[in-house]
Amino acid sequence: xxxxxxxxxxxxxxxxxxxxxxxxxxxxxxxxxxxxxxxxxxxxxxxxxxxxxxxxxxxxxxxxxxxxxxxxxxxxxxxxxxxxxxxxxxxxxxxxxxxxxxxxxxxxxxxxxxxxxxxxxxxxxxxxxxxxxxxxxxxxxxxxxxxxxxxxxxxxxxxxxxxxxxxxxxxxxxxxxxxxxxxxxxxxxxxxxxxxxxxxxxxxxxxxxxxxxxxxxxxxxxxxxxxxxxxxxxxxxxxxxxxxxxxxxxxxxxxxxxxxxxxxxxxxxxxxxxxxxxxxxxxxx
Amino acid sequence: xxxxxxxxxxxxxxxxxxxxxxxxxxxxxxxxxxxxxxxxxxxxxxxxxxxxxxxxxxxxxxxxxxxxxxxxxxxxxxxxxxxxxxxxxxxxxxxxxxxxxxxxxxxxxxxxxxxxxxxxxxxxxxxxxxxxxxxxxxxxxxxxxxxxxxxxxxxxxxxxxxxxxxxxxxxxxxxxxxxxxxxxxxxxxxxxxxxxxxxxxxxxxxxxxxxxxxxxxxxxxxxxxxxxxxxxxxxxxxxxxxxxxxxxxxxxxxxxxxxxxxxxxxxxxxxxxxxxxxxxxxxxxxxxxxxxxxxxxxxxxxxxxxxxxxxxxxxxxxxxxxxxxxxxxxxxxxxxxx
Numbered sequence: 163x164x165x166x167x168x169x170x171x172x173x174x175x176x177x178x179x180x181x182x183x184x185x186x187x188x189x190x191x192x193x194x195x196x197x198x199x200x201x202x203x204x205x206x207x208x209x210x211x212x213x214x215x216x217x218x219x220x221x222x223x224x225x226x227x228x229x230x231x232x233x234x235x236x237x238x239x240x241x242x243x244x245x246x247x248x249x250x251x252x253x254x255x256x257x258x259x260x261x262x263x264x265x266x267x268x269x270x271x272x273x274x275x276x277x278x279x280x281x282x283x284x285x286x287x288x289x290x291x292x293x294x295x296x297x298x299x300x301x302x303x304x305x306x307x308x309x310x311x312x313x314x315x316x317x318x319x320x321x322x323x324x325x326x327x328x329x330x331x332x333x334x335x336x337x338x339x340x341x342x343x344x345x346x347x348x349x350x351x352x353x354x355x356x357x358x359x360x361x362x363x364x365x366x367x368x369x370x371x372x373x374x375x376x377x378x379x380x381x382x383x384x385x386x387x388x389x390x391x392x393x394x395x396x397x398x399x400x401x402x403x404x405x406x407x408x409x410x411x412x413x414x415x416x417x418x419x420x421x422x423x424x425x426x427x428x429x430x431x432x433x434x435x436x437x438x439x440x441x442x443x444x445x446x447x
Numbered sequence: 448x449x450x451x452x453x454x455x456x457x458x459x460x461x462x463x464x465x466x467x468x469x470x471x472x473x474x475x476x477x478x479x480x481x482x483x484x485x486x487x488x489x490x491x492x493x494x495x496x497x498x499x500x501x502x503x504x505x506x507x508x509x510x511x512x513x514x515x516x517x518x519x520x521x522x523x524x525x526x527x528x529x530x531x532x533x534x535x536x537x538x539x540x541x542x543x544x545x546x547x548x549x550x551x552x553x554x555x556x557x558x559x560x561x562x563x564x565x566x567x568x569x570x571x572x573x574x575x576x577x578x579x580x581x582x583x584x585x586x587x588x589x590x591x592x593x594x595x596x597x598x599x600x601x602x603x604x605x606x607x608x609x610x611x612x613x614x615x616x617x618x619x620x621x622x623x624x625x626x627x628x629x630x631x632x633x634x635x636x637x638x639x640x641x642x643x644x645x646x647x648x649x650x651x652x653x654x655x656x657x658x659x660x661x662x663x664x665x666x667x668x669x670x671x672x673x674x675x676x677x678x679x680x681x682x683x684x685x686x687x688x689x690x691x692x693x694x695x696x697x698x699x700x701x702x703x704x705x706x707x708x709x710x711x712x713x714x715x716x717x718x719x720x721x722x723x724x725x726x727x728x729x730x731x732x733x734x735x736x737x738x739x740x741x742x743x744x745x746x747x748x749x750x751x752x753x754x755x756x757x758x759x760x761x762x763x764x765x766x767x768x769x770x771x772x773x774x775x776x777x778x779x780x781x782x783x784x785x
Contacts, residue, residue: 175679175682176679178679178681178682179679179680179681179682181681182564182567182680182681182684182685183572183680183681185564186564186565186567186568186572187568187572188564189560189561189562189564189565189568190564190565190568190569190573190581192561193561193562193565193585193588193651193652193655194581194584194585194588196588196648196651197584197587197588199599199603200591200595200596200599203599203602203603204595204599207602250495251495251498251499252495253495254491254492254494254495254496255492255495255496255498255499257492257495258489258492258493258495258496259496261492262489262492262493263493263496268493268496268497269496271500272496272497272499272500274771274774274778275499275500275503276499277770277774278503278767278770278771278774279499279502279503281702281705281706281709281766281770282506282709282763282766282767282770283708283709283710283711283736283762283763283766284709284711285709285711285736285739285740285759285762286506286510286709286759286762286763287506288739289509289510289513289739289743289755289756289759290505290506290509290510292743293509293510293512293513293756294505294509313502316499316502317499320499344481344482344484344485345485345488345489346481346484346485346487346488346489347481347484349488350488370590373592374591374592374593374594374595375592376592376593376594376711376712376740377711377712377736377740380740380743380744381743381744384744401592401594401712404594404598405594405597405712405715408597408598408601408602408716409601409716416602419598420598420602423594423595423598426592426594426595427591427592427595430590430591430592431587431590431591434586434587434590435587438583
């Protein structure tokens with residue numbers, strides 16, 4: 163009976179479809195489950211340790227209580243250095259690629275290289291900075307850590323700046339030129355303004371990316387048990403302290419590591435959510 | 448002389464009325480300033496763009512420079528030697544290369560099918576209102592710093608695996624002739640398998656979000672035509688969407704592979720840092736990045752440091768090739784979308 167085989171084949175196809183749908187649902191639950199598990203573990207282990215002392219006291223020696231003031235301060239300083247160095251270079255490079263050389267060869271080469279830098283292993287960046295800064299200077303330093311992070315900021319900012327400037331309608335540029343504005347002013351006064359929200363997003367994403375970066379800091383800014391504002395000295399930073407404390411056998415250190423991890427994660431999540439909230443307004447312009 | 452040359456520009460603008468020479472001169476000066484500013488700005492941006500190129504070449508040159516002593520001492524045997532002994536200063540990269548590749552393979556074997564299925568869910572099955580929140584949740588997973596995966600892996604995931612999955616694997620496959628070798632030894636908790644699994648969780652969001660983007664780029668007409676001839680949703684994805692998006696999906700997979708190969712902190716916590724090649728994936732091992740992270744600051748002697756930098760160079764070359772292929776493939780699909 164041909165009718166029967168058709169029905170059977172149809173049932174088989176429906177069966178496959180249902181199986182695939184179930185698998186897709188399971189995969190999604192599996193994927194999101196990790197987010198819940200990891201955030202849950204962080205809150206569970208880290209929240210109990212959150213207190214005023216964490217933000218006001220130095221990292222303790224093993225066996226006594228203390229806080230994370232010096233690594234938090236160090237991380238802030240390193241991030242600021244990285245943003246101050248990385249953002250202008252990134253914005254200028256992105257500007258060249260979107261405004262002056264949108265179709266030239268240099269831009270396409272830079273775009274390709276930049277995309278590779280964007281996902282290059284960050285530990286290699288640490289080695290690079292060690293070779294060009296730490297080894298010649300003869301000591302680990304906060305500057306080296308800041309520069310290492312700046313190297314990670316640049317590709318993110320280049321990418322978003324270029325993307326956002328490309329979205330700026332040409333009519334704006336033509337209008338600026340028609341009233342006699344020189345090219346540089348039409349870029350800085352008109353295009354930057356139109357693309358501002360998107361460019362800020364890029365910087366926020368870059369900060370989110372570097373605030374958890376550990377690998378490039380391990381042998382550039384190293385770590386410092388004490389309060390130090392001298393950038394020629396090793397500087398403490400949250401990720402490195404987490405790394406050191408988590409692998410230590412001391413319970414106090416481990417619980418401080420969890421608290422630090424919670425602080426970093428909340429910071430990163432806040433930054434990426436803010437960045438995302440800015441993006442729709444960037445697309446409207 | 449220069450200002451006389453540029454005089455006509457100002458003159459044309461002012462031809463309708465009589466102007467004082469002083470005003471004309473001021474205008475010329477202003478124009479000159481603009482011209483200078485323009486040139487400076489243009490060159491500044493160009494220099495920054497060249498700076499990005501310089502950055503990459505700087506990385507390559509410094510790594511090559513730093514690894515010369517190691518390659519001079521061990522030659523190409525560095526790549527194939529299994530020994531890593533800081534005391535006698537004999538170093539070989541093979542265990543680290545092996546660990547890097549095996550953990551990445553484990554990660555991709557798990558993350559790719561799961562990621563593709565999530566992308567299938569997000570583009571075809573998910574109700575419209577839930578798409579954005581789920582998409583954002585996946586991207587948040589991608590934003591969590593790798594050290595968090597590390598600490599979680601060490602304190603939560605590894606003990607969990609030690610109690611559940613690893614004894615199960617040993618009991619089930621341990622006595623089988625071929626598979627048994629893979630799952631030999633005690634359940635340490637940390638090791639190659641655990642690292643691979645943590646990496647899988649880490650790269651899952653990358654695979655998912657890129658696959659979703661390429662799936663969404665498939666023209667609606669193609670899918671509608673397939674639905675029109677009576678295809679089920681799975682058939683549409685399997686026979687229309689996937690073949691169309693193939694290049695982009697492979698590009699996305701390579702990109703995620705690049706991340707997995709270079710990932711440092713998540714792996715360093717849970718790999719065990721043992722420079723040896725074990726057939727069992729339950730045994731501790733090491734990866735290139737974990738070796739560097741664990742040993743670099745403690746490395747005494749130029750040869751030790753240089754060997755670690757040489758490991759970094761190897762890692763960079765591997766990821767560079769993988770990422771270049773990935774970008775090339777993604778560029779191809781971007782061009783097709785237009």
